[in-house]
Amino acid sequence: MNGKSAFQERVGKALEDDFLRRSVRETQDRLRGGRVAAAADWGDWEALRTRGEAIRRHTVEHLDVYLDRFATRVEEAGGHIFFADTAEDARRYILQLAVAKGVSSVVKSKSMVSEEIGLNHALEAEGVEVTETDLGEFIIQLAGETPSHIIAPAIHKNRKQVAELFSREAGRTLSDATEALTAYARRRLREKFLRADMGITGCNFGVAESGSVVLVSNEGNARLTSSLPRIHVVVMGMERLVPRWKDLDVLLTLLTRSATGQKITSYVTAITGPRRSGDADGPEELHIVVVDNGRSALLGTKYQHVLHCIRCGACLNVCPVYRHIGGHAYGSVYSGPIGAVLTPLLNGLEKYGELPYASSLCGACTEACPVRIPLHELLLELRRDQVEEGLSPRVEQMAFRGFAWMAEDPKRFFAAAKLGQWLTRPLADEAGRLKKGMGPLSPWTESRDFPRPASQAFRDWWRREGRREGGTDDGSTR
Amino acid sequence: MRVGIFATCLVDVFFPEVGISMVRVLRRLGFDVDFPEGQTCCGQPAFNTGYWAEGRRVAKGLIRAMESYDAVVTPSGSCAAMVRRMYPRLMDEEPEWKRRAEHLAARCFEFSEFLVQRGLVDLGARLEGTAVYHHSCHMRRDLQVTEAPLRLLAHVRGLTLKALPHPEDCCGFGGTFAVKMGGISTAMADEKVDHILSTGVDFLLGSDMGCLMNLGGRLSRRGESVEVLHVVQLLDRGLN
Amino acid sequence: MDQPDNRRRFLARLSERLGKSRRESAPPPEGETREEKLTEEERISRFLHNLSLLGGRGVRIRGREELKRRLMEDVEGDKASPLIFWKDAFLEEITDDLSNVERIPWESGRDAAELIRDAERAKAGLVRADWGVASTGSIALIGGQGRGRSVSLLPPVLFVVLNRENLLSDTGNVWSRFGETRGEGVPAYIHWITGPSRSADIEGDLSIGVHGPYRVSVYLLE
Numbered sequence: 001m002n003g004k005s006a007f008q009e010r011v012g013k014a015l016e017d018d019f020l021r022r023s024v025r026e027t028q029d030r031l032r033g034g035r036v037a038a039a040a041d042w043g044d045w046e047a048l049r050t051r052g053e054a055i056r057r058h059t060v061e062h063l064d065v066y067l068d069r070f071a072t073r074v075e076e077a078g079g080h081i082f083f084a085d086t087a088e089d090a091r092r093y094i095l096q097l098a099v100a101k102g103v104s105s106v107v108k109s110k111s112m113v114s115e116e117i118g119l120n121h122a123l124e125a126e127g128v129e130v131t132e133t134d135l136g137e138f139i140i141q142l143a144g145e146t147p148s149h150i151i152a153p154a155i156h157k158n159r160k161q162v163a164e165l166f167s168r169e170a171g172r173t174l175s176d177a178t179e180a181l182t183a184y185a186r187r188r189l190r191e192k193f194l195r196a197d198m199g200i201t202g203c204n205f206g207v208a209e210s211g212s213v214v215l216v217s218n219e220g221n222a223r224l225t226s227s228l229p230r231i232h233v234v235v236m237g238m239e240r241l242v243p244r245w246k247d248l249d250v251l252l253t254l255l256t257r258s259a260t261g262q263k264i265t266s267y268v269t270a271i272t273g274p275r276r277s278g279d280a281d282g283p284e285e286l287h288i289v290v291v292d293n294g295r296s297a298l299l300g301t302k303y304q305h306v307l308h309c310i311r312c313g314a315c316l317n318v319c320p321v322y323r324h325i326g327g328h329a330y331g332s333v334y335s336g337p338i339g340a341v342l343t344p345l346l347n348g349l350e351k352y353g354e355l356p357y358a359s360s361l362c363g364a365c366t367e368a369c370p371v372r373i374p375l376h377e378l379l380l381e382l383r384r385d386q387v388e389e390g391l392s393p394r395v396e397q398m399a400f401r402g403f404a405w406m407a408e409d410p411k412r413f414f415a416a417a418k419l420g421q422w423l424t425r426p427l428a429d430e431a432g433r434l435k436k437g438m439g440p441l442s443p444w445t446e447s448r449d450f451p452r453p454a455s456q457a458f459r460d461w462w463r464r465e466g467r468r469e470g471g472t473d474d475g476s477t478r
Numbered sequence: 479m480r481v482g483i484f485a486t487c488l489v490d491v492f493f494p495e496v497g498i499s500m501v502r503v504l505r506r507l508g509f510d511v512d513f514p515e516g517q518t519c520c521g522q523p524a525f526n527t528g529y530w531a532e533g534r535r536v537a538k539g540l541i542r543a544m545e546s547y548d549a550v551v552t553p554s555g556s557c558a559a560m561v562r563r564m565y566p567r568l569m570d571e572e573p574e575w576k577r578r579a580e581h582l583a584a585r586c587f588e589f590s591e592f593l594v595q596r597g598l599v600d601l602g603a604r605l606e607g608t609a610v611y612h613h614s615c616h617m618r619r620d621l622q623v624t625e626a627p628l629r630l631l632a633h634v635r636g637l638t639l640k641a642l643p644h645p646e647d648c649c650g651f652g653g654t655f656a657v658k659m660g661g662i663s664t665a666m667a668d669e670k671v672d673h674i675l676s677t678g679v680d681f682l683l684g685s686d687m688g689c690l691m692n693l694g695g696r697l698s699r700r701g702e703s704v705e706v707l708h709v710v711q712l713l714d715r716g717l718n
Numbered sequence: 719m720d721q722p723d724n725r726r727r728f729l730a731r732l733s734e735r736l737g738k739s740r741r742e743s744a745p746p747p748e749g750e751t752r753e754e755k756l757t758e759e760e761r762i763s764r765f766l767h768n769l770s771l772l773g774g775r776g777v778r779i780r781g782r783e784e785l786k787r788r789l790m791e792d793v794e795g796d797k798a799s800p801l802i803f804w805k806d807a808f809l810e811e812i813t814d815d816l817s818n819v820e821r822i823p824w825e826s827g828r829d830a831a832e833l834i835r836d837a838e839r840a841k842a843g844l845v846r847a848d849w850g851v852a853s854t855g856s857i858a859l860i861g862g863q864g865r866g867r868s869v870s871l872l873p874p875v876l877f878v879v880l881n882r883e884n885l886l887s888d889t890g891n892v893w894s895r896f897g898e899t900r901g902e903g904v905p906a907y908i909h910w911i912t913g914p915s916r917s918a919d920i921e922g923d924l925s926i927g928v929h930g931p932y933r934v935s936v937y938l939l940e
Binding site: 011325359409459466 | 485487489490491492493494497498501505513515516517518519521523524525526527528529530531532533535536538539615616619620646647648650651652653655656657658659660661662663664665666667669691692694695696698699
């Protein structure tokens with residue numbers, strides 16, 4: 001590899017951003033502390049995880065059946081459903097609908113899948129005004145950025161930056177007090193809600209037995225988005241289903257407690273079909289767009305598990321790598337451990353091959369995941385695929401072939417250790433520490449001392465003294 | 479009981495004193511220990527980087543060297559987890575090797591785990607000082623051993639063990655991660671080092687030389703004098 | 719694109735990847751639903767506690783007269799005029815005495831745009847909860863004629879009346895009621911509300927009322 005990759009550039013930039021790192025740390029500590037307390041409060045959290053995992057596994061194993069049932073029920077309740085093979089298909093359907101219905105203004109509540117399919121740009125290119133209404137999403141939309149956390153999209157922005165963005169939008173100077181900024185957002189966004197022709201939401205869960213769409217939010221913007229505009233469009237990843245209401249209850253409990261540590265979010269909304277005759281509000285039309293966009297290719301593979309994800313963000317909140325680089329460094333819509341697994345699976349290892357290596361394999365993600373996705377083991381599998389598909393750097397391939405050749409044979413291995421011992425002599429300080437390394441070791445020695453191979457290896461000691469000492473032991477052996 | 483010492487490559491090459499302490503402590507407890515010289519490394523550097531074929535070649539060497547002992551004891555939670563949890567999976571396509579891997583997996587133990595399982599928690603050690611213990615992630619989450627080293631340390635007279643803030647957080651070692659993602663790895667190490675220093679202890683203790691090499695390397699680069707010891711070194715010192 | 723065809727193709731791809739024919743199914747895994755045996759008093763105190771955790775205000779009310787009195791005080795304290803409410807005999811009766819207050823019933827027969835303008839203009843909304851849940855401090859509003867979504871959503875203050883006999887232990891007790899229904903038998907909406915609208919999107923600083931009501935008062939009617 002020559003020079004730094006785009007990923008390494010982003011990581012370098014993030015590591016130098018003290019505000020970003022402090023605010024990610026604080027958010028993480030707040031959210032992960034909340035999750036631990038909420039799990040303890042529940043009681044038998046492990047039993048609940050086991051149940052959640054079983055429901056997700058079952059649903060994904062029978063996804064064809066449940067999607068079919070869901071679609072039938074959506075239609076019975078008067079809704080429309082469209083199955084989009086690709087991001088392009090999903091965008092086209094929504095655009096055509098917007099054009100056909102004379103939509104000029106759209107309000108959106110937070111939806112990762114709509115980010116994934118690049119929906120906003122497509123609508124804006126057709127002259128449709130799109131407004132993100134989640135406070136965090138509104139901030140980053142004004143900044144022209146993308147979310148940096150699944151549930152806290154604007155954690156990388158400080159209040160001064162928010163005040164500047166809002167002041168520019170307002171055409172006057174706003175105070176940077178939270179209440180003032182929130183009050184401005186409320187007024188501004190309320191105007192948008194009342195004017196919008198179309199509301200676009202994601203879908204936290206779809207209930208197959210009733211064709212219902214379930215949305216959770218703390219702000220209430222998902223309620224406004226799904227209540228006021230005359231057309232409601234739901235964009236959902238195809239795996240977002242649960243079979244029944246009682247399964248929903250289990251997963252909602254896992255979701256809100258894992259995401260923010262709340263027993264429930266301020267708003268949970270289940271929508272079934274458009275408004276009924278006699279209703280004066282609620283959408284006249286409900287359209288549900290089910291998105292595949294690479295997901296079905298994971299079915300029947302060792303990565304099928306990743307479709308169990310309920311997008312709670314718990315893995316981001318415990319990840320030490322995410323903690324220091326934030327979400328944008330991942331260079332994709334999904335960040336953190338789930339992003340490091342999902343992004344290369346949906347978009348290819350060729351482009352995102354570094355992400356599976358953005359982990360110390362500490363396993364905190366796997367431990368936190370409410371539906372027990374073995375995230376760090378999937379990262380190992382992705383690394384394996386990368387190597388077996390010949391996508392890893394040539395130098396590294398040679399290095400590991402060399403390593404195996406040496407480590408297969410103790411003579412070679414310890415000859416190499418001795419050679420290292422001799423070669424590093426001139427480089428070490430008086431205490432025998434290496435302050436500067438050569439080649440592949442230099443990222444270590446840039447910040448950390450490295451020990452020299454000992455002048456007497458353990459096996460040397462064993463040969464000289466260790467084995468003999470054992471012989472003189474007169475105690476009884478266990 | 480014949481106990482095979484699996485020293486690990488890091489101890490064998492860089493930290494022989496840890497292996498020596500382990501031999502001394504185990505002998506003192508009456509175990510008949512042996513060190514088969516056919517061993518080198520468990521293969522994690524290759525395996526964890528995605529080089530399963532290379533990892534498998536190295537793993538077979540370790541299985542050959544260690545499989546004849548009643549128990550295999552290693553001063554590394556990470557390498558014990560590799561043998562116990564990953565070896566059988568690594569041999570999925572070679573039934574005979576899978577059987578041998580499972581055989582070894584069933585009798586390979588991390589040092590503190592091995593002792594505590596046999597009820598050996600109070601070794602009679604005495605050492606004045608304050609310490610924090612760093613849990614390695616592989617030992618905590620993959621091997622699922624957290625209490626054993628703490629139980630051994632709790633019985634060291636004169637030693638005060640202090641709590642580390644965010645004890646569940648990784649130190650940033652992660653094998654090749656430490657060089658592939660040097661910047662992130664250092665940021666993680668720095669936070670851990672800050673936590674360690676905030677406790678004002680004399681000793682940083684651990685059960686994995688990977689973590690301790692990382693944290694020790696960062697501590698010494700930052701000019702800090704906290705002494706870094708493997709649990710078995712502290713016990714050995716406290717027994718003499 | 720022909721839509722039924724698009725659905726068929728999509729589902730066939732899934733079946734193929736899953737290595738089975740689509741009709742092949744199995745019942746979902748079962749497990750215990752958490753059902754705590756709580757006395758009525760425990761349910762009430764837990765409900766009030768959990769509601770307060772998310773910043774809601776819960777009050778125990780004994781009888782209609784006390785409810786009227788309390789509502790009058792709160793309407794005054796929160797300067798809650800105009801007050802919009804679901805048109806139902808009970809709510810009309812308890813708001814009857816609020817003579818200084820502009821009262822707007824949500825009448826489905828009226829022009830929809832006008833109703834929404836009224837809800838937007840209103841300083842408070844008043845609704846009756848179908849259910850309350852002790853384990854979370856939530857109330858559930860179920861869609862139906864005359865039960866406009868905007869009433870509990872647009873005004874800055876929300877008053878909710880919950881009958882004590884409709885206070886259940888867990889959310890699961892409510893969800894399970896919809897298990898046997900389909901089509902229009904399922905209500906168009908089930909809205910769970912727990913305290914006021916909240917956000918922590920600016921530097922993790924909690925702020926209340928970013929979109930929905932700033933203040934939520936639940937009158938637990940005994």
